[in-house]
Amino acid sequence: MKIGKLSPDLLKSSVLRFEGAKRPEVLVGALLGEDSAIIDMGDQLLAISVDPITGASAYIGRLAVHVSCNDVVSNGAEPFAIQVLLLMSVDNTVEEVEAIMKEISETAREIGVQVVGGHTEFTDKVTEPIIAIIALGKVTRNKLSTSTGAKPGDRIVISKGAGIEGTAILAEEYRDMLSELSETVLDKAARFYDMISIVPEGRIATSQGVRVMHDATEGGVIGALWEVAEASNVGFTVDRDKVPVRLETKAICDKLGIDPLRLLSSGTLIMITPEPDELLSELQKAGIDAAVIGLIEENPERRVIVCQGEEVPVTGPTTDELWRLKSPK
């Protein structure tokens, strides 16, 4: 198999249909487009999500914390704890474990989350450290946001820009191929890691009562929108010219011939809302860039990107541009 997550079709046929027993505590279980499970704990709901970091080497601890906490934030939940699964190769050292745990702990402290154990193991089954973080968040019933809530006519808002995480990874890992770009651009791009938490915009969006939030991870902005559209059984129109693409992202993507809208984009929050104006103004007050990039459509078959007046249909989320670049077959 190619590197990356399973395609939605394969997920449906090979993973999601295996559900074990049915339990009344489970409000949202295994569903396409839902990154967290939602559990009824009586007074409160628990949002829980797990994400591994396998495709990046720098800031692996920081990334791992943000990516998982972002998932529960997308449910309108307040992340409060993480568990850490750390699989180290036998070539790694205890000092490397310590450095990763320190980074995880510092990142957790920044966003107000406690590290509550986990599992650390040295194994000959991995060639590089793999971190998976399990994020726990709590949310009351009336604040819960899931991917099934998008309605025709809703606006699609995104924060920060397309391809945030991918830009940082490319600036680091493909520096040789990007040598024509200035050092300033590449250094700035590498610092996009600092934008990967969506906790700030997630809190604002939750307080503004948006219908759906979704973190744009693999497959980028278009991949995330596809997942929301599948979960909500709707279509979408995205105006390519309105999608904010940062200068550094554009320079790097142009150079490597990849589409920023389909590039790994942790740090970009997709927000679906009938009333984007107040949301945009609140985000702006907090110093967070955001823009309306399109519209939710009633017809689930209609999923298009409008580009200079022409409609390009989106036929399904393809492999993330980052994986395409790494294994171009």
Added chain:
Amino acid sequence: MKIGKLSPDLLKSSVLRFEGAKRPEVLVGALLGEDSAIIDMGDQLLAISVDPITGASAYIGRLAVHVSCNDVVSNGAEPFAIQVLLLMSVDNTVEEVEAIMKEISETAREIGVQVVGGHTEFTDKVTEPIIAIIALGKVTRNKLSTSTGAKPGDRIVISKGAGIEGTAILAEEYRDMLSELSETVLDKAARFYDMISIVPEGRIATSQGVRVMHDATEGGVIGALWEVAEASNVGFTVDRDKVPVRLETKAICDKLGIDPLRLLSSGTLIMITPEPDELLSELQKAGIDAAVIGLIEENPERRVIVCQGEEVPVTGPTTDELWRLKSPK
């Protein structure tokens, strides 16, 4: 580093001191000897644990479910949901994903647990499938059991026997070196996988109000007891002759020159209780073998195994016998 978990000393210095922020929701966070974190969700407590399977190839799905659910059972919690992290090598196929998910789902159904999503990814960072299962259990405050509760004078009871999981793994992976043993013995040993869930004895022990439960994983019965002793700041005396060791385990361990008391033993529940008689009788009624193997001591420095009248001090949990066998340096 050698294959396996970090030693307790290294854990303390390199992992457990990194705690992120402090949160009031967290009742039990990162502690030696506690396999689950305990979270206050208002009405109920949540027990959550993550365990990867990296050292076994057969029944990997079934093992993964049991090992993680066992952890939350040890807290007196009722497991109700699992999340699945599945990291497949690029040489694996979608059919292999499906077979693993099917096995996970069937095992979950057997113990009444729902599969609530997770993450499946193909990556070039692993050489074989790695499964990590996150188990969620719920428990009321008065039923909570943690490893800190052992008191001097308490009896140490174990279920089934020492080295249950390790026996099954050795019978499969070391069949060549064990060819002098009969096929019948080896086949029976390989079926020890069927004993790996401690859900049945855990429910009984919880209803009997035992003080501490602990699943004997890496480091076996002695490793688990060491963790409990550390967490409770006590010592222990174990009478080697009283530790049930099944015929198949004894035959295999003798042949390979390893100590069954320090062999991977998921499926063996350590129960610490002041009143073992009723517990033993209830376990017997349910058809579960169990025995009193020793005593909790007041002096934390006194941790000994009594063997034919002689006291052998336990100076610390060593590497699991399985890892010692695999990398004998």
